[in-house]
Every structure is written in C-alpha cells, then in structure tokens.
Amino acid sequence: MMTAEEIREIEAELAHYPVRRAGAIEALKVVQRHRGWISDDSVKEIAAFLGMSADEVDAVATFYNLVFRRKVGRHVILVCDSVSCWVMGYDSLRDRLSASLGIGLGETTADGRFTFLPTACLGACDRAPAMMVDEDLHGPVNPGGIDAILGNYR
Ligand code: FES
Numbered sequence: 001m002m003t004a005e006e007i008r009e010i011e012a013e014l015a016h017y018p019v020r021r022a023g024a025i026e027a028l029k030v031v032q033r034h035r036g037w038i039s040d041d042s043v044k045e046i047a048a049f050l051g052m053s054a055d056e057v058d059a060v061a062t063f064y065n066l067v068f069r070r071k072v073g074r075h076v077i078l079v080c081d082s083v084s085c086w087v088m089g090y091d092s093l094r095d096r097l098s099a100s101l102g103i104g105l106g107e108t109t110a111d112g113r114f115t116f117l118p119t120a121c122l123g124a125c126d127r128a129p130a131m132m133v134d135e136d137l138h139g140p141v142n143p144g145g146i147d148a149i150l151g152n153y154r
Contacts, residue, residue, distance in 0.1 A: 002045055006034055010049065020050045024060045028067050037068040065119060072115040073108045075153045077101075078132040081118045084125035088140065093129045094118075096143035100150060113154065 002010075013026035027046050032038055038046075038061050040054075047057040061067040068076070079097060081090050098104055101114055108115040124130040127139030133153055141149070 002031070002049065003034065006030055007049075021052050021056070024050055024052065024057055025064055025067075028057070028061050028064070032067060036074075037071050039071075068115075071108075073112050075113060075134055076115045076117060076132075078117050078119040078122070079105075080120070080122045080124075080128070080130050082121035082125075084121070084128040085130055088128035089143070090129050092143045093131065093141055093146075096146045097131075100146050114150070 009030045010023070010027045013030065014020055014023040017023045017026075024046070027050060028038055031042050031046060035042060043057050043061060044054050046052075047054045050057070058069075061069055066078075077097065079085075079090070079094055081094070085093075094105070097116060101109055101116055103109055103114075103116055105116055105118050119132075122130050122132060122137065122139075124137055124139055127137070129141055130137065130139030131141055132138065133149065138149055
C-alpha cells in the first residue's frame with residue numbers, strides 16, 4: 001500500500017501535468033526512491049492510483065531505463081556503453097569495475113551494496129568514459145581510480 005509520503009510526493013508531481021496518467025514516470029520515480037525498485041505490486045498500486053491499467057504502467061516502466069523492475073542493490077552503478085564511451089575505454093572501465101565488485105553486468109554484489117548495469121548514452125559524452133553511481137555522474141573515469149570512487153559508497 002502506498003504510504004502517505006509517497007502519495008503526497010506523487011500528487012505534488014501530478015500538479016504539473018494536465019492528466020494523471022501523464023505523471024506515470026514521476027510516480028514510478030517517487031515509488032522507486034522510497035522502495036529501491038518497482039515490484040509487480042508497486043506497478044498495480046501506481047496503476048490504480050493513476051487510473052491506468054497495470055500493463056500501461058509496466059510499459060512506461062519498461063521503456064524508461066532508470067526504472068528498475070527487479071530488486072537492485074543499495075547503490076546502482078550504470079556504465080555507459082554507447083559510442084563515445086566505447087571509443088574512450090569502456091572495455092577497460094567495465095572490466096575494472098567487474099574485478100573490483102566481483103560481479104558481472106546485470107548482477108548485484110552478495111552484500112547487496114552494488115548493482116552493476118550497462119546503460120545507453122548518459123548525455124556526458126565529453127566526459128567519456130562515463131558512469132553513474134546513483135545520481136552522481138563520474139567521468140572521465142580512469143580505471144585506476146575506480147576503487148576510490150567505489151569507496152565513497154561503501
Ligand atoms: S556515449 Fe557515453 S555518455 Fe555519451
């Protein structure tokens with residue numbers, strides 16, 4: 001069940017839209033901020049709240065790559081694999097992250113601290129190779145500096 005805080009935050013976002021369903025992404029972001037990810041039950045709750053079907057909300061959630069439909073770790077690392085980052089050393093960055101974390105792309109560390117995911121362009125091509133940890137953009141990232149970056153989130 002949605003909390004009063006979630007409802008208050010979603011209603012504040014919906015005030016910016018002409019119809020409730022137009023705020024579906026914002027509602028998903030609010031719920032994800034509180035719960036960490038969007039479960040099937042969360043999809044149903046949001047759908048009921050916005051007057052949409054669960055399938056419609058799920059379609060929005062699936063389209064938007066920063067909405068997580070599976071449980072993620074406390075911190076989500078997104079490493080960009082689009083062309084600028086790929087040219088500027090994505091492979092080395094990915095491999096170093098994988099070695100430091102002890103997991104591959106799409107996985108979560110055993111302690112639940114980090115989830116490691118690929119992403120399309122982060123809009124920071126001038127900072128390639130780039131990655132995000134939660135809301136923080138990092139780039140250009142020298143693979144040798146990965147442990148120091150991760151240390152900020154341990
Ligand atoms: S290609 Fe990586 S941020 Fe744009």
